[in-house]
Amino acid sequence: MLTPPIPRPSSTSAQSQRILVIEDNRETRQWIAETLLATLPGRVIAQAATCAEARETLFGPAAQPPGLVLVDLDLPDGRGIDLIREIRQARPETLAIVITIFEDDQSVFDALAAGADGYILKGVRSEALADQFRRIEQGEPAISPRIAQRLMAHFRNMPPVIAHKEGQMVALTAREQEVLRLIARGLTMVEIAAALGISQNTCATHTKAIYRKLDISSRAQAALAAERRGLV
Template structure:
């Protein structure tokens, strides 16, 4: 595993208010990770990079090991990307805060990672001082976005007339009937109850659930419920 500790220590608990925010950096470009660490060095009394990873698998293992306060998360990586890291980490480490840091300012990318559980999204044009401030703010509970990106999130979640529809590529993979089944499943309905509610057979319910599991690459009902909740299907 190439996830690396930057402070020479093993895993430890979350930082306190008195100490710097402990940060884990996830990006598939080693040169960019080096640049981020250099930019944050001037704010070392506020932010400490304790580890880094260049892939989804390394990130999941490294976050579990170092237990950072905040994860700086790239959106696009060859083996999955930021949303995949969120899906695999959040069920077991709900206290870790995620801040997306990406070159992309596409609405679809912003919404996908926020729906997956990130607390904010900033672009790679951000300065080191601004990034350190953003890390501190998400750790304190704020939602942080680069200026033009906040509107994407408002449009996606405000449910107001005239809001621009934001596509979720993963959700778009599901058929309307699969969404109906998933919605009821996430609400705690048994297969028999779902069948009765939708006027279909239990066997058909099982077929739809298997299809949803395959399309979302999840493994059980609990993970499906979290996935549905993150997308406001429940």
């Protein structure tokens, strides 16, 4: 689940500069935005306090899709998990990362199952939050240490049946393995297509096949699958 810094192509540079913070508490939202600007200078930070405001920013007629969305789970008019599902469907190139106070198993696994690309806890110092933002910028999965420990404990206690059929690991084609490896490194669909010399449609087809075969639904799960297969 480790990835080196990945340069963004010019075609997606404008989108990669935009970040949306979805958080209902004004002081917390401002703290997140200020930490982002101090850590990643030059970014354009949009803010939303409700699901309705977030949907307008993400999908409205004047929407300028962000490259990164930070989503609180508990919002006044809905659930952040529902927003993550909508982002995965309509904006698959956008990173959707949970930022919350909730660290229970239900919240963590529901968010990852919905397609969250990471899970950050808010109850930390600004320096720790800034470190998470730097990791995101470098293409690394954004997982707070306590959440990573919880995930590892969960999978250690599970029987080794994930992504297996009749005791055998589900087979991926050579091309699918290449795509999975690059997904785990944090590349976007545009970047993967360019790196492999294939069209974006072909890349999307391979990605869908990988997710279907491995029964996964997010980049975080893809990174874990790639690590298990020795691809990263």
